[in-house]
Amino acid sequence: MEDKSDSLNHSSWRAEEAIAGNFEALQLLRELITYPILYSQESRKLGLRWPRGLLLYGPPGTGKTSLVRAVVRECGAHLIVISPHSVHRAHAGESERVLREAFTEASSHTKSGKPSVIFIDEIDALCPRRDSRREQDNRVASQLFMLMDSNKSSSTSGSHVVVVASTNRVDAIDPALRRSGRFDTEVEVTTPTEEERLQILKLYTQKLLLDPTVDIQVLAASCNGYVGADIEALCREAALSMVRRTSGASFSGNSCTITIEDWKHARSIVGPSITRGVTVEIPKVSWEDIGGLHDLKKKLQQAVEWPLRHSASFSRLGVSPVRGILLHGPPGCSKTTLAKAAGHAAQASFFSLSGAELYSMYVGEGEALLRNTFRRARLASPSIIFFDEADVVAAKRGGSSSGSSKVGERLLSTLLTEMDGLEQAKGILVLAATNRPNAIDAALMRPGRFDLVLYVPPPDSESRYEILRVHTRDMKLDPDVDLSLIAEETELFTGAELEGLCREAGIVALREDISATVVCNRHFQKVRQSLKPALTMEEVVRYSSFMKNPFLKSTSTS
Numbered sequence: 001m002e003d004k005s006d007s008l009n010h011s012s013w014r015a016e017e018a019i020a021g022n023f024e025a026l027q028l029l030r031e032l033i034t035y036p037i038l039y040s041q042e043s044r045k046l047g048l049r050w051p052r053g054l055l056l057y058g059p060p061g062t063g064k065t066s067l068v069r070a071v072v073r074e075c076g077a078h079l080i081v082i083s084p085h086s087v088h089r090a091h092a093g094e095s096e097r098v099l100r101e102a103f104t105e106a107s108s109h110t111k112s113g114k115p116s117v118i119f120i121d122e123i124d125a126l127c128p129r130r131d132s133r134r135e136q137d138n139r140v141a142s143q144l145f146m147l148m149d150s151n152k153s154s155s156t157s158g159s160h161v162v163v164v165a166s167t168n169r170v171d172a173i174d175p176a177l178r179r180s181g182r183f184d185t186e187v188e189v190t191t192p193t194e195e196e197r198l199q200i201l202k203l204y205t206q207k208l209l210l211d212p213t214v215d216i217q218v219l220a221a222s223c224n225g226y227v228g229a230d231i232e233a234l235c236r237e238a239a240l241s242m243v244r245r246t247s248g249a250s251f252s253g254n255s256c257t258i259t260i261e262d263w264k265h266a267r268s269i270v271g272p273s274i275t276r277g278v279t280v281e282i283p284k285v286s287w288e289d290i291g292g293l294h295d296l297k298k299k300l301q302q303a304v305e306w307p308l309r310h311s312a313s314f315s316r317l318g319v320s321p322v323r324g325i326l327l328h329g330p331p332g333c334s335k336t337t338l339a340k341a342a343g344h345a346a347q348a349s350f351f352s353l354s355g356a357e358l359y360s361m362y363v364g365e366g367e368a369l370l371r372n373t374f375r376r377a378r379l380a381s382p383s384i385i386f387f388d389e390a391d392v393v394a395a396k397r398g399g400s401s402s403g404s405s406k407v408g409e410r411l412l413s414t415l416l417t418e419m420d421g422l423e424q425a426k427g428i429l430v431l432a433a434t435n436r437p438n439a440i441d442a443a444l445m446r447p448g449r450f451d452l453v454l455y456v457p458p459p460d461s462e463s464r465y466e467i468l469r470v471h472t473r474d475m476k477l478d479p480d481v482d483l484s485l486i487a488e489e490t491e492l493f494t495g496a497e498l499e500g501l502c503r504e505a506g507i508v509a510l511r512e513d514i515s516a517t518v519v520c521n522r523h524f525q526k527v528r529q530s531l532k533p534a535l536t537m538e539e540v541v542r543y544s545s546f547m548k549n550p551f552l553k554s555t556s557t558s
Contacts, residue, residue, distance in 0.1 A: 013073065013074060014074060015067075015070035015071050015073070015074045018066065018069075018070045018073075018203075019063055019066050019067060019070050019203075019228075020192075020196060020199035020200040020202070020203045020228075021063070021192045021193070021196030021197075021199055021200060021228070022062070022063055022067060022189050022192075022196070024187060025056060025064075025067055025187045025189050026067060026070075026071065028054060028185060028187050029054065029067060029068065029071040029164070030071055030074075030075075032050075032051060032052075032054050032162050032164070032185070033071055033072070033075060033077055033115050033117060033162055034071075034075045034077075034115065035050065036050040036115070036160050037113070037114075037115055037160055050160075051184035051185055052148070052151055052161070052162050052163060052184070053148060053162070053163045053164070053165075053181075053182050053183040053184050053185070054162070054163075054164045054165075054183065054184070054185050054186075054187065055123075055164075055165050055166075055167070055170070055173075055177075055178065055183040055185070055186045055187075056068075056164065056165070056166045056167075056186075056187060056189050057166070057167050057168065057170035057186065057187075057188055057189070058168060058188050058189035058190050058191075059168055059190070059191065059227060059273075059274050059379055060168050060227075060229070060273065061227040061228060061229030061230060061273055061274075062189045062190060062191060062192075062227045062228060062229075063189060063227070063228040063229075064166040064189045065119070065121060065166060066228070067189065068117065068119050068164050068166075072117050075114075075115070076114055077114055077115045077116060077117050078106065078109035078110075078114060078115075078116040078117070079116075079117050079119060080102050080105060080106050080116070080117070080118050080119070081119050081121065082098075082099070082102055082118060082119065082120045082121070082126075083120075083121045083122060084121075084122055084125040084126050086098065087099065087126060087140065088140075093139075095139065095140050095143075096139055096140065096143040099140070099143050099144055099147060100143070100147065102118055103118065103147045103151065103161065106118050106161045107161055110160050110161060115160045115161070115162060116160070116161045116162070117161075117162055117163075117164060118161065118162070118163045118164070119164050119165070119166075120163065120164070120165040120166070121165075121166055122166070122167060123165040123166065123167050123173060123177070124167040124168075124169045124170075124172040124173050126140060126141075126144070127140065127141040127144060127173060127174045127177055128172055128173070128174065129172060129173070129174055129175070130174060141174055141176075141177075144177075145176060145177075145182070148163060148177075148181075148182045149181065149182070151163065163183075165177075165183065166189075170186075190379060191225060191226070191227055191274060191379045191380065192226075192227065192228065192231075194220055194221055195220075197220040197223050197226060197231060198216065198217060198220035200228050200231045200232075201216045201219060201220055201231060201235070202216065204231060204232055204235040205235055208235065208238075208239055208258055209256065209257045209258065210257060210258050211257040211258060211259045211260070213259070213260055214258065214259065214260055214263065219263060222267075222347065223267075223272070224272070224347070224348065224349050224380055224381070224382060224383070225272030225274050225275055225349050225379065225380030225381075225383070226272045227272070227273060227274060229273070230270060230271075230272055230273050233270045234263075234266050234267065234270045235266075237265070237266035237269050237270050238258050238262045238263050238265070238266040239258060239262075241258075241261075241262040241265045241266055242256065242257070242258045242259070242262045245262070272349070272380055274376055274379050274380050275349055275351070275376055275380050284344065285337060285340045285341045285344055286341060286344065286345070287301070287341055287345060288470075289337075289341065289470060290334055290337055290338060290341055290470070290495075291459065291463055291464075291465075291466030291467030291468070291469065291470045291495065292459045292460070292462065292463020292464070292466045292467060293334070293338070293456070293459070293463060296338070296454060296456060297338070297341075299452075299454060300325070300338060300342050300454070301342070301345065303321075303322045303325055303429075303452055304325070304342040304343075304345070304346050304384070304429060304431070305342070305345055305346045306321075307321030307322065307427075307429070308346045308347075308348050308382040308384075308427055308429065309346060309347070309382075311382075311426060311427060321429075322429070322451045322452050323419065323422050323423070323428075323429065323430065323448065323449070323451060324419060324429070324430040324431075324432070324444075324449050324450040324451055324452070325429070325430070325431050325432070325450065325451070325452045325453075325454065326390065326432050326433075326434070326437070326440070326444075326445075326450040326452070326453045326454070327339065327431070327432065327433045327434075327454050327456050328433070328434050328435065328437035328453065328454075328455060328456065328543070328546060329435065329455055329456035329457055329458075329543055330435055330456075330457075330458055330494060330535055330539065330540070330543055331435045331494070331496075331534075332494035332495060332496030332497060332534075333456045333457065333458055333459070333494050333495055333496075334456065334495045334496075335433035335434075335435075335456050336386075336388055336433055337495075338456065339384075339386050339431045339433060340386075342384070342431065343384045343386070343431075346382065346384070347382075348381075348382045348383050348384045348427075348429075349377065349380040349381070349382070349383035349384070350383070350384050350386065351373050351376065351377050351383060351384065351385045351386065352386045352388065353369070353370070353373060353385070353386070353387055353388075353393070354387070354388045354389055354392070355388075355389050355392025355393050356392075357369065358370060358392075358393055358411055359392075359407060359411075364410075366407065366410070366411050367410055367411060367414040370411065370414045370415060370418065371414060371418065373385060374418040374421070374422075374428075377428050378425050378428060381425070381426065381427035381428050382427035382428070383427065383428055383429075384428075384429050384430075384431055385428070385429070385430050385431070386431045386432070386433075387430070387431070387432040387433070388432075388433055389433070389434060390432035390433060390434040390440060391434045391435075391436040391437070391439040391440050392408075393408075393411055393412070393415060394411075394412055394415060394432070394440045394441055394444050395408045395412065395439055395440070395441065396439060396440065396441045396442070397409050397412065397441055412441055412443075412444075415444070416443060416444065416449070419444075419448075419449050420448070420449075423448070430450075432450070435543075437453075437546045438546065453546075455543070455544060455546065457540070457543075457544060458492060458493070458494050458535055458540060459493070459494070459495060459498070461487050461488055461491075462487075464487035464490055464493065464498060465483055465484050465487035467495050467498045467499070468483045468486060468487055468498055468501075468502065469483060471498065471499045471502040471503075472502050472519075475502070475506060475519055476517060476518045476519065477518060477519055477520075478518045478519065478520040478521065480520055480521040481519065481520065481521045481524060482521065486501075486524055486528065489528060490528070490533075491533070492533035492535045492536070492537070492540070493531075493533045494533070494534070494535065497531065497533060497534070500531075501524070501527055501528065501531060504527040504531075505519050505523040505524045505526075505527050506519050506523075508523040508526055508527055509523045
């Protein structure tokens with residue numbers, strides 16, 4: 001069929017001038033609204049019945065409403081917007097009347113040869129699932145079903161009315177709507193890719209004066225998880241930052257351009273809305289902030305950073321990246337800090353969950369939070385999901401029939417299902433830390449779930465020296481302080497205990513003289529004599545032998 005896109009509307013304006021990305025949804029909307037009129041003769045010859053309904057679903061702020069408005073403007077269609085607020089009325093029958101009037105108005109406008117679009121926003125609130133309905137919801141849903149069915153039967157007449165609905169809770173909609181003849185097609189309007197974020201940034205910055213040093217390609221790459229509304233807010237906040245900075249100055253010259261500092265300030269205020277409620281702010285932890293553990297850090301860099309930052313290289317060679325990493329070892333040996341450093345280095349969205357958050361007094365809430373976290377991680381990829389004290393979330397299934405045991409088994413089943421689902425996802429890594437690896441269910445300890453199990457040992461003498469240097473870099477030390485000697489004297493001390501040693505030495509110096517300017521060797525020795533490591537050699541041997549256990553190997557690969 002020939003392209004007749006200009007025959008419906010001679011305006012040169014295109015939807016791409018107002019929106020960016022979501023090309024699949026944009027094309028489906030054009031086909032739904034304009035094709036039945038553009039190709040009416042061909043469809044009559046073929047006996048083709050065009051679909052009359054499209055459901056757009058995805059997170060808030062991804063541009064569902066903007067897409068509909070842009071396509072309507074492009075083709076000159078008549079638009080009627082229905083929202084739960086505009087439909088719900090206090091008196092019986094009024095809500096149904098509002099729906100009938102909307103469909104009647106839409107049908108009357110098709111006589112001009114232009115399509116009419118009924119856009120139902122937040123349809124999950126208008127037609128929820130039957131198990132959560134009130135009586136009024138039942139009446140409204142029944143009325144909408146009848147109107148959509150009658151609209152379908154009028155497809156042979158000259159009128160062309162299409163119904164488009166949007167939701168960010170697609171599973172909360174009555175299933176009766178999601179069938180052929182009503183909403184024939186569903187399309188996900190998801191978080192934009194890096195290339196789409198670049199196009200959105202170009203769209204919102206076309207009227208802004210940017211400093212020559214600002215590279216919007218780099219900005220797009222750093223905005224993982226940002227939806228279109230977030231990027232619009234980011235641009236607005238950057239412009240406001242420039243206005244505040246140049247307040248009172250003449251709006252000419254480079255001083256009135258938006259600089260990198262303005263963008264950094266905007267990013268500190270506007271984050272990805274998709275991650276609100278479950279993500280944590282990652283401290284500025286770098287690999288250099290962790291003393292020792294060089295081999296372990298290298299393995300983590302390769303397993304975490306490479307797949308997330310060089311995904312194209314892995315795809316090119318057909319290499320499957322690691323999906324799960326378990327860090328185990330004694331308490332206080334930097335397992336959590338290593339995970340955060342890995343997340344910061346990879347510039348990934350970082351989701352953190354603990355057992356305390358997932359155990360709830362209400363049945364099913366922990367599992368829902370777990371599923372929601374994985375869903376958001378997929379939308380905000382590349383991302384890392386970090387489980388602290390993983391043995392609580394992934395405890396072995398046993399014979400206990402207590403309530404907490406049943407909750408644990410439900411959480412474990414949900415975790416296994418979600419981790420298996422990552423096989424189809426890209427850019428998502430599960431990191432977990434525990435000091436009780438033997439308490440973790442063997443089903444998680446197989447390839448495809450926790451592919452990589454890394455032991456985080458207590459620091460050796462060289463690592464202890466590096467840790468002491470890290471924690472004394474902001475201290476003024478007397479020349480008589482020999483950190484290498486202190487490192488040799490602190491065998492079996494963990495990183496956390498060494499940090500405490502340095503802090504206490506400084507406090508001892510202040511207790512001795514509040515006007516002290518340096519920390520001396522005697523202060524370290526005084527603290528050292530009062531401290532004993534919590535670890536014993538027997539415990540270290542037990543921790544280090546975890547993956548050497550032949551029984552574990554046989555069960556963890558089953």
